[in-house]
Amino acid sequence: MAEYTPVPLLMAAEQFAKLPGIGMKTAQRLAYHILTLPIDSAKEFAAGVLMARESVRFCVKCQNFTSSNLESDLETENLQNQVCLCVICQDEHNRNHKVICVVESPKDVSVFERTGGFNGVYHVLHGLLSPIDGTHPEDLRIRELMERLTENVDEIIMATNPTVEGEATATYIGRLVKTVGAGEIKVTRLAYGLPAGAALEFADDVTLTRALENRNEI
């Protein structure tokens, strides 16, 4: 006897299974939940998700997600290509626009903002170089970063992840910035070392070696 799953359940599960980290079992559980919701709640869910996607814009400067300004939406004819700035890039008083922290994704901006320890601005690459996955420099927002260097920039902090792809991207962009900036722009990289609260015995060799190399006088 063939497996029996009602068609609407399959339809909804198929959509959920497309999401990252959602397998077929979880997708069916979510689909089941949606099918037992009142129709208005299901509509609200679908509309909420779609509206979020439709309202999202990229900041013309840092390329982070931002939402469109409703008033300016009404004034411009082309909503999709509307020019908008995120709240961080708009802030001329509290943010140092001469220091740009380059990150992989909008999530990383949230992480830095949560620490409250950085008052510069950001640049979101929307990915990392990974030739093996087919991600080349032209797929990232590197051109937009280079355009920002014509403004008065003192420092570029490469804040990509400490992974192979993160390192490669940091090195690639670092060289590019030095060339474009004619050596006048400082390029820095996040420090490697022991994570706070970690036990020495569980630290891997690379981390431990770097922590030793970059030791500070106390």
Add this chain to the structure above:
Amino acid sequence: MAEYTPVPLLMAAEQFAKLPGIGMKTAQRLAYHILTLPIDSAKEFAAGVLMARESVRFCVKCQNFTSSNLESDLETENLQNQVCLCVICQDEHNRNHKVICVVESPKDVSVFERTGGFNGVYHVLHGLLSPIDGTHPEDLRIRELMERLTENVDEIIMATNPTVEGEATATYIGRLVKTVGAGEIKVTRLAYGLPAGAALEFADDVTLTRALENRNEI
């Protein structure tokens, strides 16, 4: 500095966080995925989920999910209240309509169908009795089950989960069936015992006691 998350990301994450088993971290990850999708894929996701919910009907007999028949949709004026039968209830040749397996949810129907070992029909309660959670007999599809007893029914198999709520529901419905059926309808319960492939040492006391009580001659 306050936490910084772009508005569209929050909007989408809020919707995902409403789903069962999806926490705020996962919701943000899913939201991030949706925001980076091409707009057409996002539309397809939202439309697919909503269409599934809109096309779902309940089988008038077993109360399982079923989808509407497009042709009959065109003939009837009121789509929502349209009368439809699921494929299992429609099958007069291969299914024994005198044996009804009563389950908690449509998922359980899929589970039994996967085994291929049952050729009767089903009845989906859409929940279990749980006074503490405010689920009373009138919240389940018990009335619909009683209506089916007027047809020629030999046996009701109570196939609810072996939990407190599952047991209570099985006992409650079992008594009701005996009263309504004037003792002519057999009421059975799924067997308790050791799960296949289990190790005796890990079996809990209740399971082991029941396995001993219900031992079979070999």
